[in-house]
Amino acid sequence: MSGLIFLVLSFVFLILGFLGEGGHAASLISWTSFVIVFGGTIGSLGTSFTMKQIKNIGRVLSVAFTGKSTDLVELIFYLDHVLGKVRKEGFLSLEGELQEDESMNPFMKKGLQSAVDGVNPDDIRNMLEIELEMSSKRHKVGAAMFDSAGGTAPTMGIVGTVLGLVHVLGGLAKADMNALGGSISAAFLATLYGLSSANLIFLPIATRLKNLAKQEQLEKEIIIEAISLIQENVSPTILRDTLKGFLDKKDQTKLESRYFGDLNKEESNKEETKIA
Template sequence: MTGLISLFLGFGFLLLGFMGEGGHASALVSWTPLVIVFGGTIGSLGTSFTPKQLKNIGRILKVAFTRKSADLVEVIAYLNHVLDKVKKEGFLSIEAEVDEEEKMDPFMKKALLSAIDGVHPEELRNMLEIEASMSFKRHKVGAAIFDSAGGTAPTMGIVGTVLGLIHVLGGLASADMNALGGSISAAFLATLYGLGSANLIFLPIGTRLKNLGKNEQLEKEIIMEGITLIQQEVSSTIFIETLKGFLDKKDQAKLEERYLEHVELEG
């Protein structure tokens, strides 16, 4: 949601600045440069990517604007809770809890259920690494689509402006000088559409998808390492100290605080 709000704010401030200089919003609207810029960009994407990749754009946009990065401290705290329960009562003790938790991350649920089923640690890790790798590749493809659009749209904008100027200059001899300024202004709208869409829509979405992919990959690495340690039934201290290495300094402090609270409650 914050991404959508930021998107609207970006366009809003541009429009506000334009109107502050005495411009009118209606002067920024024209369908011909819109067709040239976005039609050309769509054509370029159709050439660069397969239909199978492009048909997922709706889902990719949903991920970009609705998915939140996981709280890694909470992920580790939950895995530590699982470790304590497994050490006391065995893996079967968490089966009902995992099955009934509908909001649990699917990757986490798959990892835990596989461990409950007795999959060997090495085989389980290989299986999870393959799934994590494929998930990261899907994020990279989504980001690449929007990065490509961000590179193409400004070029299409220049093409649109050149086409507009060719039309204007071709009829310059017989042109109405009062209408000439408006025609030239309309020609430059294509450049505006191309640069605006690239820098406020396509490239930011591509960057957002790459960041989400990196955060998701880190979460999956924590889960894989955590499940391996749970299967080894290591001590909670070793568990926390090992997984703490995945976090930044701020989250490390939060995790240590959570762990001390956990120890006090257990005591």
């Protein structure tokens, strides 16, 4: 949602700046320029991508503006909880939790359910890695569509301006000089539409989709590695230290402080129990 807010703000600031220079909002409206720029861009997308891919653009936009990044530190702590439960009670103890927790990441649920069902660790890893690869390819196609639109829109803007100038210059001999300035101004609106849509809409959305895809890929890589380690029945320390390598420095510090904070809390609880 924050992306949508900043998208709106970017256009608001652009228009405010134009009004501050003494311009009129009505002079920014030209349906012919709109048709040339966005119609040409849509035509280019239809030529570059299949109809099946284009039909998914609504879902891609939804992901861009509603997608949320996962707290990787919390994810690692949950996987640590899963390891502890499995070490104490076995994989079958996860059955109820997997069925009841509807908010659980579907990718993680699939991997853990396979482990509960006794699937070979290598087979689970291969299955999840294939799903990760296919998911990454879908994300790349979504971002590529907006990258393509971002490259096409400015060009279509120039085409629209050239068409407008051809019309203006073609009637220059009979033109009303008072209206000539307005006609030339309208011709340049196509360039404005092309540049602004590319740099405020299409390219930022493409970049946002790429960043979300990288975050999702990292999350899934952590899950894949964690499930393999849980099946190997490693110690909690090895699990945390291994998964910590996927984090940046800030999250590593957060993980360590969270871990030692919980550890001190457990020791404090034990001391209180002894005193009682």
